[in-house]
Amino acid sequence: MADYGHELAFGTFITPQSARPQEAVALARLTERAGLDLATFQDHPYQPAFLDTWTLLSWVAAQTETLRVAPNVLNLPLRQPAVAARAAASLDLLSGGRFELGLGAGAFWEGVEAMGGARRTPGEAVDALDEAIDVIRGVWDADARGGVRVDGEHYRVQGAKRGPAPAHDVEIWLGAYKPRMLRLTGRKADGWLPSLPYLPREQIAPANAAIDEAARAAGRDPREIRRLLNIKGGFGPAGSGFLQGPPEQWVEELVELVREHGFSTFLVMGDEPRLIETFGAEVAPAVREAVARERAAAGTSTAPVRGPQALAERRPGIDYEAVPPSLAAEAVEPGDRAYRSVRSSYVHRGSPGLVLRPRDAEQAREALVYAREQDVPLAVRSGGHGISGRSTDDGGVVIDLGRLDEVTLLDPATGRVRLGPGARWGDVARELGRHGLGISSGDYGDVGVGGLATAGGIGLLVRRHGLTIDHVVAAEMVLADGSRVRADAEERPDLLWAVRGAGGNFGIVTGLELEAYPVGDVVLATTVYDASEAAALLTRWGAAIERAPRELTSFITVVNRGRGPAFAQAYSVYAGDDAQAAADALAPLLEAGPVLDQRAHLLPYPNVIPPHGGDHVGGGLGGVRAGLLDHLDAPAAEALARLLGSGEVPLLQVRSVGGAVNDVAPLATAYAHRSQQFSANAVGRSAARLDELWDAELLPLQHGLYLSFDTDRRPERLHDAFPEPTLARLRELKARYDPDQLFDRNFPIPPSGTRDHSSSKAMLS
Template sequence: MPDYGHELLLGTFLTPSARDPDQVMALAELTEAAGLDLATFQDHPYNPDFLDTWTLLSWVAARTERLRVSANVLNLPLRPPAVLARAAASLDRLSHGRFELGLGAGAFWDGIEGMGGRRLTAGQGVAALREAIDVLRGVWEDTSEPLRRDGTYYPVPGMQRGPTPAHDIGIWLGAYQPKMLKLTGQKADGWLPTLEYLRSPDRVTANRLIDEAAVEAGRDPREIRRLLNLFQVSASSHNRGFLQGPPEQWVDQLLPLVLEEGFSSFLIGRDDPRLIQTFGQEIAPALREAVAKERTGHHTEQGPVRSAVALARRQPGVDYDALPESLATKAVEPGDPQYERVRHSYIRQGAPALVIRPASAADVVDAVAYARTQDVPLSVRSGGHGISGRSTNDGGIVIDMSGMNKVEVLDRATRRIRLETGARWGHVAQALAPYGLAMSSGDYGDVGVGGLATTAGIGYLVRRYGLTIDHIVAAEIVTADATLIRADAEHHRDLFWAIRGAGGNFGVVTALELEAYEVGDVVFAQLTVDASDAAGVLSRWGRLVEEAPREISSFLSLFPGRRGSPPMAQVTLVHADDDVEAAQAALGPFLEIGPILDQHAQLAPYPAIVAPPGNQHRGQGLSDTHSGLLHHVTPEAADAMAAMIRSGDVMIMQFRSVGGAVNDVDRDATAYPHREQNFSVLAATVADRGPQLDKLWADLRPHLDGMYLSFESDTAPERLLDAWPEPTLSRLRAIKATYDPDNVFNRNFPIPPAPARQTREEADDVV
C-alpha cells in the first residue's frame, strides 16, 4: 500500500464527559499547547453523560487559536444534513477554517430511535449517508442557484445555499464494512477508523476497497486522507507492546503505517495529560522528521491531489508541474473546490489559470519567481474588493495575499504597528482597539490593507490624521527579481517613496509598519437627504466640509431617482473625538444641506463603524468607474455632477473629503502628490452604460485636478499624468527601471520603466 503523501495531522480523541467539562477543555487546550493539530470528540447525543458534541466543538474552537476541531464521528441520523451543513460552515467561518467534518452513518439505534431518529438497516444507513454528503456539498457550493435534491432519506425541495465555509471542509467517514468503505472511496475526503476495531476486513483490504472504489468513480486514491484512532497506547520507558513504550518506539512503529499503509493522521484516544504532552512535544516532531526524510529519499509526491476532471480544466500557458513544492498546498486551480471562492474580486469576475495564496514572505518570493517564468498576466490581490478591477484576470496568475493577515502592535509607547497586507481594515480596527489605537483607511471594513495602503488611503478620520500612506514608516516588499526588501527612510529610500502612492507597480508588499494614532470612541452620524436639488446639496455639503473643524470627515453617496422618487443622498459624518458637545456643534450645520428624510448620530467605538461584513466575492459590483479630485465643489462642478446623476446612466456617485491633515504634507514627500485638493469624487455604472458615463465624465473633467487611482477603471496612458503629474511620474519611471525594468507588475495602473540608462543611484538622487 503506498504512501499517499498527505501532510501529517496529529491530535487527540477526547471523551466529552459532562461530569467534568473543565477537564475536557483543559485537555483540548493542552492538545494545542503541546503542538498538536487536531482535537476530536465522539458524538453520542443519546448519552446524558456526554456533553453535546456540537456545543463542545464550538466552545473549543472559541478557546483556541490554531487547533482544528472535529467530531469523531458525528451521528448523522440525529443531525439532518441541510442544517448540519450550515452549522459546519458557520463554525468554520467563525474559527477561520479550523473545522473538519467526521461523519458516521449511525450506530446504537435504540438510543437514536429513542430521541426520535429513524431506525435504519445497515444498507439504508449507507444510502442515507450518500445522500447526506451530496446535500452537504450542495449547501456549501458557491452559487446563487437554489439547492434541490430528490432523496429517499434527505430530500431538499428547494433551499438557498450557503454560507460557504472558510476552507474546503474535509468529510471523513468512520467506515468498517465494504459498502461504507466503497462510499468512502467514491465520495469522502478521508477514512477515519479506530485501529482496535479493524478486524475484517483488515487495514490492507480496507484500503484496497477504498482505492478501487475511488478509481471506479474517476478519482485519484490520493484524494482521500487515511486517519487512525489509537486507544491502546501509553508512553513508558520500556517496550510493553505496540505503541506502549518510549517515543522512539512510537516513531519506529508509526512510520510503516505512513510509508506502507498510507495513514497520515493519528489521534490518541486517552485522556492522559502526560501522554498528550509527550505525543505533541516528543513523538510528533520526531515522526514528522522521520517521514520527511523518507519521503525526500523516495521522492514521494506530496501536496493536493486533483481528480481527472479537475486536471482537464487546467488552462494553457501555465506550467502547473513547475510550481515550487513550497506552494503546492497553497495553489488553487480551475476545478478545485475552492476555485469559485478565489477567482473573482468583489467588483470583477475573473478566470485565472492559477491562484497562489502565500502564508509567508518566503512564499511570496517563491510565487514571484515562479510567476516570472510563466508567460501569462500576473495580478496581486490583498482583500479583493478592488474597484479598479485589477486584482483578478483571465488565464493568468493571481497572488492572493488574504492568508497573510496578521495585525501586531510592536510598541504601544511609539504607537508602532505592523500589518500584513492581506488583513482587512475592519479586522485591523478590531485588533488595535484594545490598545486605544486606530489606523483609518477606506470606509468599508472588508477592503484589504495592501490596496489602500499603497495608493493613499482615504478613511473616516482623514481630515484629522491624513492619509494611510502618511503614517507608513517601513515596508517589506518582494520585488520583481524575487528579492525581499525592507524599505524605510534609511534603506531603499527611492522605493520607500514610490510605494507610498504607487506601490502596486514595484512589487508585492507583504507587510507595513505604521505609526497609529490614539482613537477611542468617535461620533458617527448619517443623514438621508432628498437630493432633488442635487447641485445645491453638493455645493452646501462641500462648503460645510471645508468650513468644518478637522475633527469632521465626511463621505457622501448620491443615488439617482427611481420609480418616480427623487435622487437621494446619504451623508456620513465622523467626528474624530468623543467630545459629544463639540461634535454636536460641528455636525449641526449639516442639517441645513437639504430636506432631511432620516438622521441618526451615536457615540461609537471606531471598529463599530467599519465592521467587516464578510461579503462573498462574485464580481457583483459596478465595473465601470471614473475617479477625480476637486479643489472645491464649485457651482459649475456641482451642476455637471447633478447632470450625471439625473441622466439615469450613472448608478452611484461618491464624494470623500480630503484636505485638512492630508494637505499638511508636502506634495513631494510621497508618490501621492495631490496635496491641495479637498475632495475625491467617484462615478460608477454598469458595463452597458459605460459609454454614456464616459461622455458625462468628459463634461466634468475640466473641473478636476488629479485622480485617486484605486477608483479608476480606465488605464489609458493619458490617465498616468492625472494620477502622477510631473515631476512625480518621471521619478516613478526611473525607480521602476531600477526595481522592475521588465514591467512584471504591469496590472495596477502600469507605469512604464524609464530607459535602461537610468541607474539606481540616479533614481535615489531625486528622492
C-alpha cells in the same frame, strides 16, 4: 508501499462526558498546548452521559486559536444534513477555517428511534449517507446557480438556498468498515476515518484497495482521499503490544502505518493528560521527521492531488508542476473547492489560473520568482476589496497576501506599528485602539492594508490626520528581480517615495511600518437626506464641509436605483470627544438638504470601522470612475446629478479630503494631489457607458484621480493618476526597479527610455 503523500497531522479523540463538562474542554486546550493539530469528539445525541457534540465543538473552537475540531463521527440519522451543512459552514466561518466534518451512517438504532429518528437497515443507512453528502456539498456550493435539489429515497431537498460557504475547503471523512461504506468513501469522501480497535491490521490493506478501486471507477485519483486513524495505546518503559510501550516504539509503528498503509492523520484515544502531552511532545515530531526522511529517500510526492476533472480545468501558459513545494500545498486552481473563495475580489469576479497563498515574505519571494516565469498575467492581492478590479485576473497567476496579516505595535511611545499587507483595517483599528492609537484607513474594516497603504488612503480621519500613506515610514518588499529589500528614510528612500502612492508598480509589499497617532473616542454621525434635488444637496453639503473644522470628515453617498425617490446618506466623523464641538461642526450639514433621519454617537474609533469578514466573491460592478475636484461647486454638483439622472449610474459617492491632506507638499509622495478638496466616484451599470458619461460630464472638471477607485484601463488615465513632474520621476524609478514592467496592472508606468503610449494631458481635456 502505500504512502499517499498527505501532510501528517496528529490529534486527540476525547470523550465528551457531561458529568464533567469542563474536562473535555480542558483536554482540547491541552491538545493545542501540546502542539497537536486536531481535537475530535464522538457524537451520540441519544446518550445523556455525553455533551451535545455541536455545542462542544463550538465551545472548544472559541477557546482555542489554532486547533482544528471535528466530530468523530457525526450521527447522521439525528442530524438533518441540510441543517448540519449550515452548522458546519457556520462553525468553520466563526473559527477561521478550523472545522472538518466526520460523518457516520448511524448505529445504536434503539437510541436513534427513542430520539425520534428512523431505524434503517445497513443498506438503507449507506444510501442515506450517500444522499446526505450530496445535500451537504450542495449547500456549501454557494457559487452554483439555483437551489439545492436532491431527490433521494431518504433526503429530499427541493430548491433549498445555497450557503453559506465554509471559510475553507472542509473535508468530509467517513467512518467506514464494510464494503459498501468503503466504496462510498472512494466515490465521494475526502477521508477514511476508522478506529484501529475495530479494524484488524490484516484488514487495512484490503480496505484501502476497495477505496482505491472505487475512487478510480468514479474518475478520481485514490490519493485524493486522506487516510485517518483513531488509535489506542499506552506509554510504558517496555513494549507489551502494538502501541504499548515507550515513545520510540510508537514512532516506529506509526511510521509503518504511514509508509505501508497510507495513514497520515492519527487521533489518540484516551482522556489522560500525560498521554496527550507525550504524544504531542515526543511522538508527533519524531514521526514527522522520520516520514519526511523516508519520503525524500523514496521520492514520494507530497504535492496536492487533484482529480481528472480538476486537472482538465488547468489553464495554458502555467507550469503547474513547477510550483515551489513550499507553496504547493496551499495553492488553489480552477476545479478546487477553495477556488470560489480566492478567485475574485470583493466587487470584481475573476477567473485566475492559479492562486498562490504565501505565509511569509520568503514565500512571497518564491511565488514571485515562479510567477515571473509563467506566460500569463500576474496580479497581487492584499485584502481583496479591489474596487478597481486589478487584484485578480483571468487565466493568470494571483499572489494572494491575505495570510501576511501581522498587526504588531513596535513602539508605544512613537506609535510605530508593523502591518502585514493582508491584515484588514478593522483588525488594525481594533488592535491599535487597545493602546489609544489609530490610523485613518477608509470606511470599511474589510479592506486590506496593502492596497490602501500604497495607493493613498482616504479615510474618515483624513481631514484631521491626512492620508494613510502620509504615515508610512518603511516598507519591506520583493522586487521584480526577486530580491527582498527594505525602503525607509535611510535605505532606498526613493523607493519609499514611490511606494507612498504608486506601490503596486514597484514590487510586492510584504510589510509596512507606519506611525499611528493618539485617537480616542470620536463622534460618528449618519444623516439621511431626500436627494430628489441632488445637485443642490451636493453643492450645500460641499460648501459646509469646506467651512468645517478639519476635525470633521464626511463622505456622502447618493443612491438612485430607479425605484422610489433618490436618497443620500452622509457618514461623518468628528475626530474628538468634545460633544458640543462636534454638534457645532455637524449642524451645518443638517442644512444641506431635507433630512429624513439623523443620528450621532460618541464611540471608540475602532467601532467606526469594525472588521466585517466580507465574502469576496465578486459583486458584479459594471464599472467605477473616479475624479478629484478642487471644489464641489455648482458645475461639479450638476454634472454628478446628471450622471445620476442618466439611469446608468445607480450610486455615486463624494469623499471630503483637503485639511491635513493638503498640508503635504505635492512632490513629497508619489500621490501628488494635494490641493483638491473632494474625491468623487460613480458606479455604472455598464463600464463602456459610464466611461462615455464621465468623460463628457466630469473629466473636464476633475484634476486628478484616486487610482484605486477607477476601472478605466485606457492609458490616458495615467496622467490623471500621476501628473508631471511626479510621472517623470516614477518612470525613472520604474526603469531602475522594474524595467521589464512585471508589475503592469495598477496604472502601468512605462520605464523611462521606453515609449509612453498615454496621451498628453492636453489631449484629455
